[in-house]
Amino acid sequence: xxxxxxxxxxxxxxxxxxxxxxxxxxxxxxxxxxxxxxxxxxxxxxxxxxxxxxxxxxxxxxxxxxxxxxxxxxxxxxxxxxxxxxxxxxxxxxxxxxxxxxxxxxxxxxxxxxxxxxxxxxxxxxxxxxxxxxxxxxxxxxxxxxxxxxxxxxxxxxxxxxxxxxxxxxxxxxxxxxxxxxxxxxxxxxxxxxxxxxxx
Amino acid sequence: xxxxxxxxxxxxxxxxxxxxxxxxxxxxxxxxxxxxxxxxxxxxxxxxxxxxxxxxxxxxxxxxxxxxxxxxxxxxxxxxxxxxxxxxxxxxxxxxxxxxxxxxxxxxxxxxxxxxxxxxxxxxxxxxxxxxxxxxxxxxxxxxxxxxxxxxxxxxxxxxxxxxxxxxxxxxxxxxxxxxxxxxxxxxxxxxxxxxxxxxxxxxxxxxxxxxxxxxxxxxxxxxxxxxxxxxxxxxxxxxxxxxxxxxxxxxxxxxxxxxxxxxxxxxxxxxxxxxxxxxxxxxxxxxxxxxxxxxxxxxxxxxxxxxxxxxxxxxxxxxxxxxxxxxxxxxxxxxxxxxxxxxxxxxxxxxxxxxxxxxxxxxxxxxxxxxxxxxxxxxxxxxxxxxxxxxxxxxxxxxxxxxxxxxxxxxxxxxxxxxxxxxxxxxxxxxxxxxxxxxxxxxxxxxxxxxxxxxxxxxxxxxxxxxxxxxxxxxxxxxxxxxxxxxxxxxxxxxxxxxxxxxxxxxxxxxxxxxxxxxxxxxxxxxxxxxxx
Numbered sequence: 185x186x187x188x189x190x191x192x193x194x195x196x197x198x199x200x201x202x203x204x205x206x207x208x209x210x211x212x213x214x215x216x217x218x219x220x221x222x223x224x225x226x227x228x229x230x231x232x233x234x235x236x237x238x239x240x241x242x243x244x245x246x247x248x249x250x251x252x253x254x255x256x257x258x259x260x261x262x263x264x265x266x267x268x269x270x271x272x273x274x275x276x277x278x279x280x281x282x283x284x285x286x287x288x289x290x291x292x293x294x295x296x297x298x299x300x301x302x303x304x305x306x307x308x309x310x311x312x313x314x315x316x317x318x319x320x321x322x323x324x325x326x327x328x329x330x331x332x333x334x335x336x337x338x339x340x341x342x343x344x345x346x347x348x349x350x351x352x353x354x355x356x357x358x359x360x361x362x363x364x365x366x367x368x369x370x371x372x373x374x375x376x377x378x379x380x381x382x383x384x
Numbered sequence: 385x386x387x388x389x390x391x392x393x394x395x396x397x398x399x400x401x402x403x404x405x406x407x408x409x410x411x412x413x414x415x416x417x418x419x420x421x422x423x424x425x426x427x428x429x430x431x432x433x434x435x436x437x438x439x440x441x442x443x444x445x446x447x448x449x450x451x452x453x454x455x456x457x458x459x460x461x462x463x464x465x466x467x468x469x470x471x472x473x474x475x476x477x478x479x480x481x482x483x484x485x486x487x488x489x490x491x492x493x494x495x496x497x498x499x500x501x502x503x504x505x506x507x508x509x510x511x512x513x514x515x516x517x518x519x520x521x522x523x524x525x526x527x528x529x530x531x532x533x534x535x536x537x538x539x540x541x542x543x544x545x546x547x548x549x550x551x552x553x554x555x556x557x558x559x560x561x562x563x564x565x566x567x568x569x570x571x572x573x574x575x576x577x578x579x580x581x582x583x584x585x586x587x588x589x590x591x592x593x594x595x596x597x598x599x600x601x602x603x604x605x606x607x608x609x610x611x612x613x614x615x616x617x618x619x620x621x622x623x624x625x626x627x628x629x630x631x632x633x634x635x636x637x638x639x640x641x642x643x644x645x646x647x648x649x650x651x652x653x654x655x656x657x658x659x660x661x662x663x664x665x666x667x668x669x670x671x672x673x674x675x676x677x678x679x680x681x682x683x684x685x686x687x688x689x690x691x692x693x694x695x696x697x698x699x700x701x702x703x704x705x706x707x708x709x710x711x712x713x714x715x716x717x718x719x720x721x722x723x724x725x726x727x728x729x730x731x732x733x734x735x736x737x738x739x740x741x742x743x744x745x746x747x748x749x750x751x752x753x754x755x756x757x758x759x760x761x762x763x764x765x766x767x768x769x770x771x772x773x774x775x776x777x778x779x780x781x782x783x784x785x786x787x788x789x790x791x792x793x794x795x796x797x798x799x800x801x802x803x804x805x806x807x808x809x810x811x812x813x814x815x816x817x818x819x820x821x822x823x824x825x826x827x828x829x830x831x832x833x834x835x836x837x838x839x840x841x842x843x844x845x846x847x848x849x850x851x852x853x854x855x856x857x858x859x860x861x862x863x864x865x866x867x868x869x870x871x872x873x874x875x876x877x878x879x880x881x882x883x884x885x886x887x888x889x890x891x892x893x894x895x896x897x898x899x900x901x902x903x904x905x906x907x908x909x910x911x912x913x914x915x916x917x918x
Contacts, residue, residue, distance in 0.1 A: 199494075
């Protein structure tokens with residue numbers, strides 16, 4: 185009898201340990217999301233660029249020996265009817281020199297809409313060396329019917345950019361987030377900037 | 385499948401099964417639950433198979449003949465989900481329930497009531513999932529891998545039912561695995577050390593650990609989908625700062641161990657059948673155990689080979705290419721050992737042996753196309769083509785499924801006390817063997833020539849291969865109905881089987897009479913080397 189009792193105690197102990205493994209794996213998968221973001225931020229693997237970058241232009245001397253071609257690609261996500269394009273298709277910049285480019289966006293529909301631009305950069309090995317001090321992608325845009333806007337983006341290519349990278353392609357996808365964010369009650373407001381969001 | 389003899393000659397508490405439907409609802413007997421699992425998986429196999437035939441009918445000729453593309457997508461998706469989660473996995477769990485307590489000399493599973501629960505939530509999960517096909521907007525149509533945003537932003541409204549069904553399947557698998565591990569670790573007969581355990585028990589022990597590790601990951605993935613769909617989060621939505629590629633990483637972190645969950649128990653089954661009919665000990669028992677453990681470990685570090693084309697740095701591609709190829713080493717050890725077991729054995733070719741040998745040959749073909757797919761630069765050509773379809777069907781159909789069919793023929797005398805009809809079994813084997821190759825071999829060629837998977841229509845140059853494939857599919861599908869006939873004939877009018885139904889069979893289950901009594905090994909049996917393949 186005691187043998188049977190011992191066995192049932194052993195079984196309980198095993199079940200407890202295994203349940204802990206299950207709970208541990210649930211925690212692991214929950215932790216995967218921030219870990220994935222952290223991993224991508226450190227390595228730049230998914231081509232995401234960082235948030236607002238603080239940069240003191242007076243302290244950095246541009247590397248005039250190198251000229252990097254930066255190409256801008258714009259596209260609107262499925263079902264997003266806005267007009268969205270880069271004013272200059274590409275620019276050539278020296279690493280360390282801050283440059284401003286602008287993007288044209290127009291609400292072609294008959295109703296107010298909110299948009300969010302999401303950047304992606306190729307090659308991913310350059311992502312951590314591409315800094316933006318100012319970008320429309322840090323905010324969402326609320327445009328009235330027919331309203332258009334020139335949106336500035338100021339960036340610096342880091343001096344540490346690997347030597348084998350001669351050109352960088354930065355793509356912006358414009359998403360319709362009107363339903364997700366919801367129009368403010370007072371849509372007559374002249375402001376075209378809604379609350380800033382994380383990411384970008 | 386269980387004609388249970390009434391053990392009423394016992395004076396103690398042992399008693400036979402209750403009568404009627406309640407027997408099956410309330411049962412905590414491992415043999416009853418094993419039987420329920422096996423019949424359930426057979427039913428799901430026929431439902432999933434019918435969907436496969438709908439797919440093959442549409443693909444018989446180019447152009448759209450029978451069904452709409454939207455319905456075609458639902459068929460490919462549900463065929464995959466039902467075969468993976470409804471047919472193959474429950475069949476292995478059913479075999480585990482029937483065999484593990486008998487093979488380790490235990491009276492039952494460690495947690496009989498939980499065993500009942502883990503079976504009975506499955507019919508609800510699958511009813512819920514299949515019912516979505518009849519709802520407005522249709523059922524899941526995003527492929528069995530349910531990549532976001534297809535399964536979130538663009539999913540049919542019924543996707544929530546799918547999510548809950550997956551949660552239930554996961555809960556069932558986790559409970560079943562805890563039960564199996566608790567049984568194996570605590571209830572072995574005295575003298576059965578870990579390295580004397582039968583291979584089927586070993587492979588299931590490792591499989592159960594894989595299930596416990598990855599089923600929570602699957603649950604997490606579908607929970608994030610649920611939040612994205614209903615609670616406005618953006619785990620997989622780029623517009624809100626999420627990343628759809630993360631879905632693929634999380635899915636395949638579950639998905640790759642999952643494909644080994646569907647093959648490791650098959651390795652165990654074949655390691656019983658080949659020594660039995662070669663009348664030799666299993667060659668390299670210890671290396672077999674370590675090979676299974678290595679495969680299980682490697683399964684966690686190869687997931688991104690499913691997504692080479694997603695855009696990955698060179699270092700990542702090289703890592704996943706080499707780690708994937710490493711799996712060929714322990715798998716090669718196993719194939720070598722099976723062949724060495726047959727070498728100079730006194731072989732006979734009864735139906736289970738035919739299926740087991742076909743397993744070794746055809747699984748190896750599937751493994752070799754796997755190595756081709758692991759080559760990163762080549763994978764860019766093969767990705768999402770019929771070559772991939774041919775590859776995973778070769779490892780799942782003549783791999784996992786043949787091993788299950790082999791197991792049924794091998795152990796059915798133990799379960800029912802009746803012997804199947806050998807010539808009908810052989811006929812079933814040859815029909816299946818021909819059918820499966822005619823179906824899937826041409827798909828290698830259409831895939832290499834560029835035919836994408838999951839499409840209802842295709843370019844004209846693929847017409848011949850697809851027609852051959854469809855003919856093979858119908859041969860294979862209908863020969864499984866013949867299998868059902870063989871099973872029913874065996875149960876109703878098979879010749880009585882003796883305890884050791886195969887002269888070369890070893891293991892504690894063969895010490896018991898056939899059919900195995902409703903309660904077996906109430907007192908632990910003696911473990912001898914004579915009853916061990918090791």
